[in-house]
Amino acid sequence: MTYCVGMIMDKGLVLMSDTRTNSGVDNISVFRKMFHWQVPGERMIAVMTAGNLATTQAVVSQLEERTKSPEHRDTTLLNGPTMFSVVSEIGKLLRSTIDERQSANNDRGKGRFTASIIVAGQIKGMEPRLFMIYPEGNFIEASWDTPFFQIGETKYGRPIIIRGYDRDMSFEDAVKLLMVSFDSTLKANLSVGLPLDLLVIGKDEFGPTHEHRVTADDPYFETISSSWGDALKTAFHSLPNYKFDPN
DSSP, X not given: OOEEEEEEETTEEEEEEOOEEESSXXXXXXXXOEEEEEXXXXXXXXXXXXXXXXXXXXXXXXXXXXXXXXXXXXXXXXXXXXXXXXXXXXXXXXXXXXXXXXXXXXXXXXXXXXXEEEEEEEETTSOOEEEEEOTTXXXXXXXXXXXXXXXXXXXXXXXXXXXHOOTTOOHHHHHHHHHHHHHHHXXXXXXXXXXXXXXXXXXXXXXXXEEXXXXXXXXHHHXXXXXXXXXXXXXXXXXXXXXXXXX
């Protein structure tokens, strides 16, 4: 399983992903699920992937190749005129990759090769944008009504983001919010695991504002995890007690 979150704010974009993949409890591995490309001063684009590992690796590898290939100059991450055009090309690539693998297996195990992708970034002269691409290749864009996307194991960390998100919050608070969301997911589901990859993209910076890998011995994450657990217990005990009828 996977857990990835992309969040758009007034100040830019914040992304976080886990790195765990598994094919059963005795076959757990660490693979990066967040990737980014940039043209300094001109554009910054990042993707996060969830789903079949072979499919997502094939898509990312092809994106890498396209950034180096003259024949794809007009459709690469580094040359697409808008974020919409870039996401459209990634969507087509995802769908064709899934179709190829299903066809190669004569459509056996249909659905086994599916994947989804979060795309975030900014091109000079335009606003930062955030998209989620479905396995069919179609996609939706984040808005201030829906300012974040999740893929993978979403249910445990979602309520925390909904309650804590504020579009004008600082990057530091946004990272703290995602840390709590991931900690709650890690506690509830063993298929999501450390290390975590964090990327902050400031508006009009066209490069990583902050990039960090959160490991099991990360002191800040350890503090967040223990402090959040203590805070929940304190909040719970501060609530009014339920009273049985005196009959």
